[in-house]
Amino acid sequence: MEWFRNLPALREDPVRAVLISTADLVGVEKIDGYVRQIRDFLDDDTVRILGIHGMGGVGKTTLLQRVKNNFHDIGAAQRFNHVIFVTVSRAPEILTIQEQIVKQLDIKSTSSTEYGTDISQFLLNKRFLLLLDDVWEELNLHDVGVPTPCAENKCKIILTSRSKSVCCKMGTPRKLLEVEPLSESEAWILFKKNVGGDVDLDQRDQEICRHAKAVAKKCGGLPLALKIVGRTMANAVSVGEWREAERNLTRSPHLVEDMKEKVLSLxxxxxxxxxxxxxxxxxxxxxxxxxxxxxxxxxxxxxxxxxxxxxxxxxxxxxxxxxxxxxxxxxxxxxxxxxxxxxxxxxxxxxxxxxxxxxxxxxxxxxxxxxxxxxxxxxxxxxxxxxxxxxxxxxxxxxxxxxxxxxxxxxxxxxxxxxxxxxxxxxx
Incomplete structure (x- = not known):
């Protein structure tokens, strides 16, 4: 029974899943991998929407921000009149989304009740790249006032979500990109970078290095967790401190500073x-x-x-x-x-x-x-x-x-x- 492949939310065909290491997103390695995939999407006139999915803290927002901040380098500036970045969030409100768009496009609107109409008229006959971050459920773009991307208007949308099924519901059946956790070696590099120069883990004794690697491994390759825990350990210079950190992450990770509020709660x-x-x-x-x-x-x-x-x-x-x-x-x-x-x-x-x-x-x-x-x-x-x-x-x-x-x-x-x-x- 190949039920696993036949479920709509998991079906691999016709979806083309692209796996990208988040090392590219946090500066551990060159960003050529993900830039190439984004460029391929922008070059492909047959695909209008790209869905980026992965677990919380893995680097999806970082990737989308890189697209926004480097749109000249990826060729977006030549293709689109406007690049719009919108944070949708967990409990999306149409008005909040519209306000972000109106502000970025500098639309002069007389009333918030007219936002939808004003956005629609402004974007009419314009080519735009809409970046939707943190999408938790299907979003009706018509209600927002955003024209549907099509071959005629040459507009495109890139969205991020923790849910693969949400990406599919948003119209990304042909192009999905999965952001995976860092490998153990990539995670170690990022962890050392965030611990900082005051604690040179490469020069410390082997026992500290052993506990430090165990601490980094407990972060599961999540850049967010690696950054938080790494910065927390920035002043840890004794074996006892690192041993306690490993013990806390094994038994009670919420005791590590910011781990509960910024990672577990996420x-x-x-x-x-x-x-x-x-x-x-x-x-x-x-x-x-x-x-x-x-x-x-x-x-x-x-x-x-x-x-x-x-x-x-x-x-x-x-x-x-x-x-x-x-x-x-x-x-x-x-x-x-x-x-x-x-x-x-x-x-x-x-x-x-x-x-x-x-x-x-x-x-x-x-x-x-x-x-x-x-x-x-x-x-x-x-x-x-x-x-x-x-x-x-x-x-x-x-x-x-x-x-x-x-x-x-x-x-x-x-x-x-x-x-x-x-x-x-x-x-x-």
Missing amino acids: LEFSFDRLPNDNTKQCLLYCCLFKEDKNISITELIHYWIGEGFLDSEYSKSTSEAEDRGKTIISSLISASLLQKGDKVDNFSSRDLLDVDDSDKYVKVHDVVREMCLWLTSSESDKYGKFLLHPGMNIDIISDLERWNDVIVCSEFFRNFYTKMRQKYVQTW
Whole structure:
């Protein structure tokens, strides 16, 4: 069953997905890669809209700002009368979007109620490049007053979104560009750059360097996280400081300065936008798997069924519940909260899906996983708790009275709970 490829939000054909390293976006390497793709889009008269998607903090806005600030270098100045940059944001308001356009184009309007008409008349018979940043849902450009790009007016739109499906709804079925996290080596370069010259990690002793690399790895290749954590560690010159930073990012990433407010909370908004509580529970459950683990889709769905996450009055059979689980996985991938897994050879688990290896597994990005653990921790208390700290010894768990509403996991963790019952038999 090649359901993974046939879902509308994930279908690769006719979409041409282009993967661009965010190293290009933050100055770690040359920007030739992404400039070439943008130029190709501008040169292609058959494609009017380009959708850029990827998880929060990966560098989509930075890419769009580069297009705006360097439009002469990419040939936009010769092609368009106007380049317009609009931040759409999480709760888009037509009036707010119109105000940004009116201000940038210096349109003299007598009333805000006339913005739509004034924008439409101003852009009539003009070639424009509209840059829409941070699009969370389908936006009706007609309501804004923006003419629809077509072959006749030669106008184009580039938009960014965390959701691949939103890009498709906005009319980008032929051209999608996915911005991926940095590789480990690229992330290390960016991390060192933000730590600064006061702490020369290349010249420090090996123990500091080892902890520093572990800290950088915990940022999951996200430029935003690497910058925040790197700047936080700018004055850390002792082994103890770096060891504590690694420990905090492993156990409690929200304790790192600005990590909660600027990174975890950024991803939390994507989490809050999920359609229902069952989908949220399904994502939170994924944080119980080991870091960087390729999770079998078949097994994951069966665990969800066992936990009751897929129960519904409309699900009358296991096969219907499995279909619902597949739909949830597709929505989580589309929202950039789950990733397609890597190719796995000689995997011992029983898989029932007759698809390529890359479509049999999913992964949780490191920082998304940290966000899930934070949301289910006692520090957050916003969602149900999991009585588990992956990778940690059970001896560290204490204060069991705080775990009144604990979500008990399925047979997958039966060995863990057997040990827990043996250790805390009197309080269980």
